[in-house]
């Protein structure tokens with residue numbers, strides 16, 4: 001569904017990604033793992049069209065989207081939920097969710113999907129008329145995820161959805177990602193919680209210094225001593241929660 | 246001087262009327278600021294262009310006055326969008342986004358102000374043009390008689406505010422405007438055509454200034470230099486109300502209008518233009534973020 005070939009990208013003249021190749025097939029969950037500052041968010045920003053492609057190509061749903069405008073990419077069904085957990089604090093929860101459906105005009109279906117998101121995240125329904133600036137961290141993560149779903153994506157890219165959340169909330173978030181995937185949405189999951197991500201995903205890529213170090217099936221990676229070594233020796237701070245746990 | 250309640254009331258009414266005009270210019274400046282993070286220093290000249298275009302529509306082509314307002318608004322919106330697209334966008338994008346590009350943007354705004362003024366000199370010359378509009382007999386309110394142009398100004402300004410507020414709060418496009426104002430990248434990821442919305446915001450801000458120009462025209466006269474003072478008053482209004490706050494712009498405008506009319510009436514009429522800045526200084530001393538100051542993150 002998503003095919004990236006030899007991608008080079010970065011900020012201005014500063015190159016961060018040096019030849020990334022990555023494939024996500026339809027209906028799967030693929031994990032993208034790596035330590036701080038290895039280029040995970042940069043990759044997602046480039047895929048979404050927020051950063052220019054310097055070299056290489058991106059193909060989504062059999063169409064070339066290299067250097068397409070971000071709003072066109074969203075319209076083609078590829079939606080990103082950013083790491084910064086940016087909801088619009090001065091808008092209500094419901095306004096935020098409706099913003100997610102900005103590209104759609106099928107009123108009845110939008111309403112149906114809104115109820116769908118509310119049943120997915122009941123706490124959002126209770127808070128529907130509150131300003132999203134008043135939500136807790138976990139609730140904001142649910143809100144931005146729900147907002148992503150409101151776009152009716154074919155594929156969802158989630159950037160560290162479990163970061164900075166309490167362990168109990170983390171479990172809930174991962175359960176939700178599984179449920180979303182069950183509805184047929186393809187998922188690219190960026191995570192630092194290596195163990196959980198590998199349990200959830202079918203396939204995983206490990207990125208370091210802007211290129212893919214290791215890739216493989218999750219069940220193979222999860223028992224691979226090299227991975228254990230990599231994350232213990234690497235810069236990942238949460239190894240205790242990761243493979244070691 | 247004997248205290249005369251009627252004349253006090255009259256001064257207040259005139260103050261409010263002129264104040265709502267400051268308000269709609271300030272509203273445009275605030276809208277552009279909250280949407281694009283740029284303080285638009287050439288806004289006074291957009292106001293001046295609006296007045297001349299309105300004059301042209303009304304006196305040369307001969308369309309009814311209300312249509313002259315609409316015509317000037319459309320023209321100014323197009324002019325503003327052109328200026329933003331061709332000149333400002335290069336600067337605002339230089340930093341990798343539409344963030345404040347600092348000094349460059351400010352100088353560019355002043356430069357645009359001078360350039361527009363010179364274009365106006367070239368087209369219309371330096372003389373002040375009268376803008377006669379026959380709106381009928383003044384409105385009689387007890388002992389106070391209010392010229393129709395004042396009534397129309399108040400009504401049109403209020404209408405523009407209500408429409409703008411409805412647009413921003415209750416429509417899908419208005420939601421997009423608020424989204425772009427707060428965070429361009431996230432707005433992009435919602436599938437919003439951000440450059441288009443930015444043009445829209447700029448055009449709206451300029452249309453408001455043009456409406457103000459055509460409304461003020463019949464009360465004063467139309468001349469190339471008129472933009473400067475309006476810009477200053479509108480800035481005062483925007484700052485008094487709290488920069489970036491839309492309701493604040495209106496309230497700030499009305500306060501500036503009342504304050505300067507009362508000052509002119511009871512202190513000294515020859516220093517009329519000082520009072521706006523006196524109020525500005527007072528507000529900055531006692532409430533630096535303005536009366537409706539918004540936290541930067543929760544603007545618009």
Ligand SMILES: Nc1ncnc2c1ncn2[C@@H]1O[C@H](COP(=O)(O)OP(=O)(O)OP(=O)(O)O)[C@@H](O)[C@H]1O
Pocket residue numbers: 011014016034035036037038039040041042043083192
């Ligand atoms: N706006 C920017 N301008 C310049 N360099 C940037 C910018 N954003 C990130 N970088 C740099 O790009 C590199 C990769 O950053 P990126 O955000 O992609 O890392 P990441 O893998 O997502 O890390 P994390 O797990 O901490 O989110 C880092 O060295 C970072 O300093």
Ligand SMILES: [Mg+2]
Pocket residue numbers: 040041042083159160
């Ligand atoms: Mg990141």
